[in-house]
Structure formats: structure tokens, C-alpha cells
Amino acid sequence: MRNMFRIMAEKLKAGEDLVLVTVIASSGATPRGAGARMLVGAQGRICGTIGGGAVEYRSEHIAAQVLKDKSSGLHDFSLTRDDVQNLGMICGGAVKVFFCFLPGGDEGLIALAEKAEELFAKGEDMWLISHISNGGKLGVYTRTEGFYGLDAPAWLEDSLGHHPAHMEKDGEEYYAEQICSASRVYVFGCGHVAQELVPVLSHVGFRCVAMDDRPEFASKDLFPTADEVKLIDFEHVDRYITVTDQDYVCIMTRGHAFDAVIQAQILRTPACYIGVIGSAHKKAGVYQKLREEYGFADEDFARITSPIGLDIKAETPEEIAISIAGQLIELRARLNKNIGK
Numbered sequence: 001m002r003n004m005f006r007i008m009a010e011k012l013k014a015g016e017d018l019v020l021v022t023v024i025a026s027s028g029a030t031p032r033g034a035g036a037r038m039l040v041g042a043q044g045r046i047c048g049t050i051g052g053g054a055v056e057y058r059s060e061h062i063a064a065q066v067l068k069d070k071s072s073g074l075h076d077f078s079l080t081r082d083d084v085q086n087l088g089m090i091c092g093g094a095v096k097v098f099f100c101f102l103p104g105g106d107e108g109l110i111a112l113a114e115k116a117e118e119l120f121a122k123g124e125d126m127w128l129i130s131h132i133s134n135g136g137k138l139g140v141y142t143r144t145e146g147f148y149g150l151d152a153p154a155w156l157e158d159s160l161g162h163h164p165a166h167m168e169k170d171g172e173e174y175y176a177e178q179i180c181s182a183s184r185v186y187v188f189g190c191g192h193v194a195q196e197l198v199p200v201l202s203h204v205g206f207r208c209v210a211m212d213d214r215p216e217f218a219s220k221d222l223f224p225t226a227d228e229v230k231l232i233d234f235e236h237v238d239r240y241i242t243v244t245d246q247d248y249v250c251i252m253t254r255g256h257a258f259d260a261v262i263q264a265q266i267l268r269t270p271a272c273y274i275g276v277i278g279s280a281h282k283k284a285g286v287y288q289k290l291r292e293e294y295g296f297a298d299e300d301f302a303r304i305t306s307p308i309g310l311d312i313k314a315e316t317p318e319e320i321a322i323s324i325a326g327q328l329i330e331l332r333a334r335l336n337k338n339i340g341k
Helices: 002-013 053-069 081-087 107-122 154-159 192-203 234-239 256-266 280-294 317-339
Strands: 018-027 037-041 044-049 073-078 094-102 126-131 137-142 146-148 165-169 172-180 185-188 208-212 228-231 248-251 273-276
Touching: 002 018, 002 037, 002 044, 002 107, 018 053, 018 172, 037 053, 044 053, 053 073, 053 094, 107 126, 107 137, 107 172, 154 165, 154 172, 185 192, 192 208, 192 317, 234 256, 248 256, 248 317, 256 273, 256 280, 273 317
Parallel strands: 185 208, 185 248, 208 228, 248 273
Antiparallel strands: 018 037, 018 094, 037 044, 073 094, 126 137, 126 172, 137 146, 165 172
16 A cells, blocks of 8 residues: 555556556455545556455446546445446455545645655554545545544444444444554564565565674665564564554564574563464473573463474475465454454
8 A cells, every 4th residue: 555655656657547446345245345445546556455356447438537537436346136247246245445536736635645655664554544424535544643534423433343334324424444453573683584585565555674793684675575674682672662452463483492582572562363383392402491490380481382383294484474464464353353343
């Protein structure tokens, strides 16, 4: 989404009209759920996707008409028996798509895109708001700065959660989606696995902080997609970061002793995930050290995922990175579902 805002700003500054296409509701077996987006210009889709296939194809044609009409609107893809054939989708699905017209050169929209980039850089929880009943007027919201780009009722602020939401009240219709999270993935150890892991996690929307106590490894050159790269003292983690209950921790240092020292500190934080690379034999040795030297018990170790990642028989650093990313994606979805209730 961050890249989409950057492209949006660039195109709008050049005077190009755009359409932001958003799935605001879905049910059944649809390719993408609420929150899927793509940006469309005069030449067709520019970036993003709402799932590919016939629905996306049809949506590009509708977006082309929106560009001609210069007017936002909703479109329902309800899958009757004929729709299943025409759209090439599985029976039982339905999609509601909002087409938001963005006029080229609009100073308010350009300012909004630039503001979004500023807020992405800060790394705070942020929501994108579409005021559907007001022609799709866009705005963003953070807890520290409130709404930017639109005036919104108090009830909307109270309704924002971790799940995309299509809301109607008092004759007003809104769609809201969290597009940036304050959560971080803290990666301890900047070796081969970390160098494969951070780009994968960054690509699927995690904000990563890579850390090592070796200057040659704690290098931005090795981790260009990381939010931060820190040279730290493994004995004093709290001097460098504050781990919250929204944060994930991946421990993959160069040795058992370092892993134990970090685990002892992280177990005293509310981290939602603690994953440690290594074999069952290594785990047993580290746990014994944590018991004897730090006083931890089995209930503490229950918080630790070790070996880290999904069991997909991964062996290479690249494969291990995929297994860890899959595990974090699954956990993020589960946590967001629970938080959004």
C-alpha cells in the first residue's frame, strides 16, 4: 500500500486521472477478500491486484468508464449461476467493489498521499478511510494525529479495528482498512537466514528490525528492505528496543550462548511470538541453561516456537525463510481476527 501511495502521488502530480479500485466486501470462494486494491489509469492497471481473473478484468473495464465519467461508484459481482460461468469463479461467492475516482492534479489528494508516506515512515497504526457516500473522499487516521483529509464522525473512530470494515450509520457510508501496523519483527542475528527472511517479510507487509553485535553484519547494505538495522550488545537488548505485545521476535544468532541470553530477556517481554532457530538438541541445551541460570520453567518455554517456522522440511536459508514467513502470516491473521472482534 505504501508503494501504491507513492505511485498515486507521482501520477496525480503529473495531472493523470486515476481510479482506486477496492474490494470492500466479499463472501464465499472469492479470489481476494475485503481490502484488496488496485490502482488504474488511462493505460489500465498500474499496481496492486484484486485477485486477477475475470473479476479483475471486468473491474479494469469499469474503471475505464469511471475515468470517462469522472465519478466514483459501487459495483456488485453477485455470483448467480450465470455469473459463475461469466466470471470464472467458484459458486457461492460475491464481491462488492468500490471505484474511487481520483482527479489528476488534485492538491488535497496529493497532500494526502504525501501525508500517508510521512505516517508510513513513522510506523504507527494507520487506517485508510473512504467516505463512500461523499463520492469516495479519502482520508487517513492515526491515534496520535486523528483524521487527515476528511472530517469524520466520532462513531467512526470508535469503530476502527484490525479488520477491513464497511460501515453505515446516520445515512453515512464508510469503508476503513488498517494499512500500517505499529508492530515489528525483531530479528536477532544477521546471518544467512536473516538475510533471506527480512526481504520476504518486508514484501508481505511486516516491518523488520535486524540486529547483530557484529558491525560487518549489522549493515543496511545487507538489509535494504529493513525498517532499521541496529548494532547492539546482546546482553542489554532493552537499551535498543522496547518489545510490545504486538511484536514478533525471531532469534537466529551465531551461537547457543547468544540465543540463551536473548531468550532470557525476550521472555520477560509481552512479545506475541518468539521463534528460535535450531534443532531439538540445541533447544534442550538452551532450555536447561534458562532453567538453571535464569529460573525459567516449562510454562515460559511454551511461549517459544523452536524449531522456528512451519514444518515444510525446509533446509536451505531460502526455504527456512519461507517457512518462518508462512508461520508469521498465519499468526498475524489469527491475532488480527481475535483483536478485531
